Amino acid sequence: MSLAHAILSALMDCPRSGYDLAKYFDSSVSFFWDATHQQIYRELSKLEAEGYLTAEKIDQEGRPNKKLFHITETGTAFLQDWIAQPSELSPVKDDLLVKLFAGKSVPKEIILKELAHHRQQHCKRLEEYRAIAQDLFQSTGALPIENQFQYLTLHHGIRSETGWLAWCDEAILFLQGEGGLKRQQTESRSQNPESQSME
Amino acid sequence: MSLAHAILSALMDCPRSGYDLAKYFDSSVSFFWDATHQQIYRELSKLEAEGYLTAEKIDQEGRPNKKLFHITETGTAFLQDWIAQPSELSPVKDDLLVKLFAGKSVPKEIILKELAHHRQQHCKRLEEYRAIAQDLFQSTGALPIENQFQYLTLHHGIRSETGWLAWCDEAILFLQGEGGLKRQQTESRSQNPESQSME
DNA sequence: TAACCCATGTAACCTGTTACATGATTAA
């Protein structure tokens, strides 16, 4: 869908090589998009052919030559157009939840183990996100405009990981409590959620 | 990745036709997986060819004939195996967050409009999930084992939508507040989140 | 009489994954 748009966004900032983009997608873009270097190179060729990007060849000594991709005016317009188009909610796809859904067909310990494993992975991710937050936004006072939007996406990532952690904890307790007996009330604060404060 | 597994899980319950599955994926599975009828039919053929499913032909009068798919023992074993294999976190991909990331390249009103639009869609989804929760889990006392896992997946969906709503509200306020000036403190309750109570 | 439900599919295309391939430089 929007790998192309994610790449164009990343190139609005500054020109980057395919390699740079792959690294970028592994860190500062990972809160909301995921792509391998193979996908990125293929998409870059396509975007160049369509005139949304131009490649600048950089000869280097002591390391491989590279191509820096710059976004063109057509590319910028294409991105702006897409942003202005209202879009649907992105589809949800989650392996762990598929496993849980079929949970009754395996011993409970297997599910509990997998929940613990995922809990730990979310924990790790949360720490990574917090570290990025520290790096980027430690100054007091107003954020420069360039960083406001990045801040919001990162904040979403932190929120989402925090939510996963809490859900994992609940699910583990629920299943350990022999299921069902400890179910709590249906109407809760989530009707009118007390929002977590910003990171 | 796991469309095959999601289909097999759905058939653990009871045999279903492709059409049934498509409807099921549109409602009770939508908290964690998404698939169109084309994908489902293709996957069913494949799963049948591999021996994980058998098709039972049902001739009907007054409406089209159909095929009911039953999971086989091989199919069950295949699913159980997959569940026991530890899996990585599912990748995040979200269009709205890509738009926000590139937010500085369009007028702020466009972003605010899109945020409001998404907020409304998440609201609608949350209501749908709550309605399903009411239907399935209104009884007091212990949940039957068959429903415990479904309950947990649904609960995750409700949690996630609640989180999205709260984030949309925060993002809208943040951007309306001329950005940055109203940023709140970095260390917050999310360090040790007060979990929302179960639905 | 129009739209929706039931029910199944094909075909073309685009996107994502996995494996393979190269090769110099630098840090442990």
Add this chain to the structure above:
DNA sequence: TTAATCATGTAACAGGTTACATGGGTTA
């Protein structure tokens, strides 16, 4: 001397999207 970093790609395959196709029965 082993592994990681820099840097770019091809090829095959699997998974997902969009458009097309059929056709009777039911509800507004």
